[in-house]
Amino acid sequence: MSADQKVLSSLRPGVATEPMSGIVDTYIYAMGKPDVIPLWVGQGHLPTPAFIAEPAARALAAGETFYTHQRGLPELRQSLAQYHARAYGKAFDAENFTVCQSGMQSIQLALQAILSPGDEVILPVPAWTNYAATLRLAGMKPVEVALDFDGKSWTLDPARLFAAITPRTRAILINTPGNPLGHVLSHQVLQAILDECRRRRLWIIADEVYGRFYYSGNKPGQPAPSFLDICDTEERIFFCNTFSKNWAMTGWRVGWCMAPKALGPILENLVQYNTSGVTTFLQRGCIAALDEGDAFLADQISQAEQGRRIICERLAKAPGVRFAWPEGAFYLFFKVEGATDSAALSRTLIDQARVGLAPGNAFGQAGQGFLRLCFARDPAQLTEAAERLGNWLERNER
């Protein structure tokens, strides 16, 4: 046995064989290749705006560089409550919110608070890569239930979701608007899930990080249908969220969760034992994002809506492409007829079309043959990317 093998054989079982995210794989393949338009990752092209960056920089210069409240500055938790109240039209209480280091961390906190090794979590797929991997690495079991795709839309049948419940099931993880599909669950479907979870005493882990990116609302800025509209904050539901997407803060690594108040001391402990709190001075920028960021967010949503049109209209004309117009989030998930290996196709497109897309199978086997494109980008760049993709598809009609 080599020295490396000796080391690897003495790790947690499963940890060495968990594959790298297929999105990272694409990122690495494209690295250093000139003139590739990067649409594989879920972030916009704008840096964090000054009205958010400056308060953080001022707090840093003023010496707000000491340990702070494990669950976040009280003012920040208050701003979270007020932001939710504005967006969802009802009152929220700061005590339900916990600030943490990224949306990803908020999911970790949910798993650590609720689940034990061996527990099953029902997961509609295709879904963001990180859910299943994180569950597996923690010794939990993601039970995947595929959405139906008829070539024009994705449908989640709640009955199929419930049929997957076993005595080991502890939670259902719902991401709406969904990454990578851009599908949005209706209030009717959310209510059915909530009712069943209440009946079966299951937790809902609700990842609504794209909740503001919704393109089918009646009013401008209307959030997507949300569990927030129908649930009681003190029941078994754990919301995961992040500053990343709304306010161009992907590089900040700050998120939050909303959970029943009874979990307060538990989350205080879990934050302590994961990262011991969130960077103190950055929280001043987060307050500015929430308190003064509504107009910036509206611009972000409107730009994403424009990007969606640019991409969908061009690809609708390309041969062999099938997709549902995304109702939310900022991804197009499209099928390329005849493609059987998304990862290989993604590499081919990087080399031949100079567009970087995430391979659909990174989101579960149900995504094989698909590609994911992020359209929360500069419209001029998206127009160019749409042309390159459209032209490549036309040249390579199967």
Add this chain to the structure above:
Amino acid sequence: MSADQKVLSSLRPGVATEPMSGIVDTYIYAMGKPDVIPLWVGQGHLPTPAFIAEPAARALAAGETFYTHQRGLPELRQSLAQYHARAYGKAFDAENFTVCQSGMQSIQLALQAILSPGDEVILPVPAWTNYAATLRLAGMKPVEVALDFDGKSWTLDPARLFAAITPRTRAILINTPGNPLGHVLSHQVLQAILDECRRRRLWIIADEVYGRFYYSGNKPGQPAPSFLDICDTEERIFFCNTFSKNWAMTGWRVGWCMAPKALGPILENLVQYNTSGVTTFLQRGCIAALDEGDAFLADQISQAEQGRRIICERLAKAPGVRFAWPEGAFYLFFKVEGATDSAALSRTLIDQARVGLAPGNAFGQAGQGFLRLCFARDPAQLTEAAERLGNWLERNER
């Protein structure tokens, strides 16, 4: 059953009953009380210096606000290798380093990479609160082995450590210089532990965050004896560290780990599934800390050494106090004769002596009757605190 009880009864077993850190308890008790000198927590009184803060603020203003390398900026990992080379007088490779969100997170990464639920970890105590709690919350078992205290010094008998090894033991966690004791393990003891772990195929989790705060060296700035001096970087040893203590960056929440290169892809995954990387622009400040921070660090160490003298000399004169002069770290751990409830004594001292100390039993039952005082503080403040404590002890001689 109340709504809260329903929620609490459906969580991960053990998570709701894990007590809050006794240090947090003291912090909460002292909150809002005027004129209490806060020596309960492990941080200095200086904010992060400008030569570290400014590069971070510049990177933020320049828009370095996007996702970045999961294991840290390549330049930062290079700076970590160079910093270690300067401090330990031999070459290090950037590939062994992973940047993460706090020293606490580096311990989480170690547990997630190496251990499984049910595994035992041998832990010399009294030890930092967070080790045992984090292990318990992850379903692992801390096996505590008490150091011996003869009234003047703390001794770790390696034979007693090894006697605690069972078939479930997977690692020994060694924190030297140690929090809260300030004890420093000799090269001889470290070598004995390394030899035994090699023989028994156990991991060493080495928390050396106080490695530079050492008061018994032959040369100024000499680090404490370290596993880095004697181990091979590619064997079963996982180093946990942080920017917090050396460079007055507690509020930043950035740390690092050093592990065998074979763990690289595993740590890439684990970082992805815990926090998805470290705040991009902050890493520019971390590079400045490592590349330009040697003089600042030397001042920090020298100030801590001065604080140690101020505190130890005064308390040595007080009645009923027993302690070992700490050889490293920046804590005095002292026994008060007749004290049977450290937490109660800590509250009494907040109210009557206006000095905030961490209760010794927060560091395990072996610390009952002790108090921990952080002396990495302003000398004038420490002189005042020493007087207050000394006077209180004289007034309350038992």
